[in-house]
Amino acid sequence: MPTTRELISQARAREEAMARVDELLASASGTAHDIDGQVEATVDGRGKLLRLWLAPSAVNLGESLGPLVVEIAQAAMREATQDGYNKVALLLGEDMTAMIEQMTGMPAPARAEDDDPGMTVEEFQRQRAERLASAPPESPEPVTSAEDEDAYWESFDPASLRSDR
Amino acid sequence: MADFDVDLAAARVAEQADRAGAEAEARFERSGPVVGKASSPDSTIEVQVAPGGLLTGLTIHRSALRHGSSVIADQIVELAQRATRRAGDKMYHALAPVVDASQLEVLGYEPIPDDDPDADTYSYGR
Numbered sequence: 001m002p003t004t005r006e007l008i009s010q011a012r013a014r015e016e017a018m019a020r021v022d023e024l025l026a027s028a029s030g031t032a033h034d035i036d037g038q039v040e041a042t043v044d045g046r047g048k049l050l051r052l053w054l055a056p057s058a059v060n061l062g063e064s065l066g067p068l069v070v071e072i073a074q075a076a077m078r079e080a081t082q083d084g085y086n087k088v089a090l091l092l093g094e095d096m097t098a099m100i101e102q103m104t105g106m107p108a109p110a111r112a113e114d115d116d117p118g119m120t121v122e123e124f125q126r127q128r129a130e131r132l133a134s135a136p137p138e139s140p141e142p143v144t145s146a147e148d149e150d151a152y153w154e155s156f157d158p159a160s161l162r163s164d165r
Numbered sequence: 166m167a168d169f170d171v172d173l174a175a176a177r178v179a180e181q182a183d184r185a186g187a188e189a190e191a192r193f194e195r196s197g198p199v200v201g202k203a204s205s206p207d208s209t210i211e212v213q214v215a216p217g218g219l220l221t222g223l224t225i226h227r228s229a230l231r232h233g234s235s236v237i238a239d240q241i242v243e244l245a246q247r248a249t250r251r252a253g254d255k256m257y258h259a260l261a262p263v264v265d266a267s268q269l270e271v272l273g274y275e276p277i278p279d280d281d282p283d284a285d286t287y288s289y290g291r
Contacts, residue, residue, distance in 0.1 A: 022271050046273055047219025049245040054234035062230065066223035069241065073220040099175050103182070 017091055021100065024087040030079025032072050039069055043076045045084045078109040188263045199259060201252025203244040205229070210240055216256045217273065218249035250275075250283045 002010075028045035038058040042051040058065055085108040089097040101107050109115065119127075193199065200221065204211040209229035213222035229237060256274040269275070277284045 026273075043219065046217035047215065048249050048273075049214075049218060049220060049242055052238045052242050052245075054238040056234045058234050059230040059237070062227060063225065065230075065237075066225045070220045070223050077219050096171070099171060103175060103178055 020091060021088055024091065025084040028080050028084030028087060030076045030081070030083055032075035032079055034068060034072055039065075039072045041069065041072045041076045043073055043080050045080050047073070047077045047080070049073060081106060082109045185263050189260055192259050192263075199252055199255045201248035201250070201255065203248040203251065205240055205244065210237070210244060212241060212244040212248045214245060214248040214252055216252045218245065218252070220245060247283045250277055251285055253277075254284075 025045045029042055029050060031040065031042040031051075033040040038055040038061070040051075040053040041049060043049055052069065054065075054069075061068060085097055085101065088100060092100075097108075101111075199216050201214045201216070201218075202212065207229075209226040211222070211224040212220065215221050223241065225237065225241075229240075232240075253274040254277040256272075257269055257276045260269055260274065
């Protein structure tokens, strides 16, 4: 049976943790870019545009640039929502976070049916082995011009040849 | 003291939210969905955001494109921030009668003073 003092300190700890939820959600942010890398947007947990970068070529999109920026901002918002829940889950645990998701009516984007489930360690290792097998053996870059060679020797540190470190 | 009952707490919060939600909904039904809008002085870039600031509409007229990508990007961010403040101002006025002001502040909904350049009705030399 816990003592009253323990119960009070537990209740305080919970209260403090809950109070930090707002803070964590407010500090969340998400970034997304389009498939061609012409638009990149960062938004905060509520969707406010914090940063927008457009490639010089983006002006060639003409009037379709506006709708594309809206689409990227909304993708960034999904990232920010997930980031917020990830932070809250570290603090309050999975059950409490699921409850918050339920209360806000905004499920974590990673719960979506079509979300990328990521990759298992085994799958990563298999793909890596395949990549290494198909890649040609690495050879040092040949020095192409005299200028490159001069630059190489200027920055050369003989200490790098020492074998005792 | 009973242990913290998560389900009970969730139910209570949900009930409170429902009540405030129903009142707020009735208000929004009269006013339509809350959006914040801002446009560049020459009206070649128009931004619309939802409460909180998420972009819901962006119109860039062809004539704005000649300023170059970085100028346009800076202008969009500036307009989006102004539109976000305006949406927050509208939300504040719509919800202030039913939700505590400190709660609204936590949500980022704050009133814009009348003499602020971002206020919808502001005009120079008024």
